[in-house]
């Protein structure tokens with residue numbers, strides 16, 4: 470996008486005004502300030518979307534990377550599918566009513582398309598078209614943004630991110646156990662202590678509802694939303710008002726394995742295979758080392774998406790309030806809907822936005838990797854050699870930056886402080902001639918001379934605390950007249 474010079478000035482002046490505001494303390498005067506993104510004088514971001522600043526992105530990448538590491542250690546491999554798909558992919562199972570919840574549009578070629586509201590349908594389309602001949606089971610994961618036309622609130626956005634895993638072609642029970650272990654394990658890998666999975670079986674409910682799929686979907690939807698007037702009306706219309714009472718009793722049941730017996734009694738023998746299946750899931754999770762405290766059986770887990778067929782689950786971070794549900798999934802069937810064979814499919818997605826909220830609430834996020842070194846060339850003659858030193862630091866795998874503005878040493882140290890680098894590498898012409906650099910530990914203020922050949926090791930080694938021969942911290946030494954005189 471071309472921004473006219475006057476617009477550029479407008480943005481810049483807003484940024485400066487915000488940074489100089491007296492309510493922002495000195496310690497908070499970071500160069501990136503998230504609230505700067507909240508309002509641009511020219512354009513507002515679309516409703517339900519977010520800008521994420523560097524600090525936010527560090528947290529998002531942290532939770533995402535924990536999922537990726539664990540998924541890869543479980544043998545999952547990454548796949549990527551388009552951000553938009555043909556609209557039909559999403560209406561095929563859920564019917565045209567789903568369009569209200571999508572970002573659907575017609576392109577210039579007259580094609581009906583939609584931004585993906587999830588990964589599952591796309592991955593299963595990809596499986597049916599291209600991946601069917603691969604050895605089974607296929608264990609696939611994806612991460613990225615998805616879009617739903619929802620009423621935005623805290624933790625509920627129109628564009629949000631998910632990490633997603635699918636297992637295609639495994640035995641159902643083993644695959645469900647593996648999916649649950651990865652879902653709950655991801656929460657633990659992030660460092661979250663408050664984890665509660667609720668595990669149900671929509672197959673039991675489907676088996677109990679003697680209706681064609683479209684009517685079944687309406688009844689299940691009313692149960693999912695706990696909309697009991699709608700439930701009564703639907704069951705009345707379908708001529709089975711007697712089912713309302715057992716269904717309402719059933720979905721209230723939640724707790725340890727003992728609820729499975731209670732649930733079986735309510736259904737008077739129906740669904741017994743489904744309850745046995747859940748019992749076996751508990752045994753499997755024991756073997757995975759998942760604590761029984763981390764999950765409950767909950768007959769009220771119905772799920773909002775229409776494709777689930779068997780075990781279903783949701784994972785909560787209980788201290789998040791209304792948007793406590795951070796993930797969900799279960800066994801489903803889309804391959805046949807998309808023209809493929811009968812094959813077991815199971816998977817789940819965790820919402821990155823809510824995982825970050827949960828991690829923040831439990832102070833489980835890790836600080837982002839800080840810059841190792843900030844190189845400060847002092848004087849014209851030091852410029853070229855400073856870039857060579859910078860390049861050697863980067864080549865050694867260190868995170869290193871350099872003055873791009875041409876500031877004086879004192880201003881550069883202020884900048885180095887603001888961006889949170891561990892070391893400043895001060896390179897005056899005299900030091901360079903002697904093959905040395907002044908290495909300043911920004912936390913302690915200790916500054917010492919280091920041979921350029923030893924610079925990488927010195928930066929890698931633990932920080933030097935004030936030693937006998939190091940003078941008292943020279944916070945602004947590089948900028949003092951004496952220091953400048955010495956360098957000349």
Ligand code: HAM
Pocket residue numbers: 586587588589617619624625626627628629630631633634635773774794795796797798799801815816817818819820821822823
């Ligand atoms: P889902 O329950 O619709 O499942 O979404 C999974 C997670 O995405 C939710 O638990 C929540 O954390 C997050 N999420 C959903 N909507 C929003 C929103 N508007 N704003 C922020 N976060 C949101 C699925 O998407 C299934 N495809 C999961 C699956 C994979 N099932 C089988 N395989």
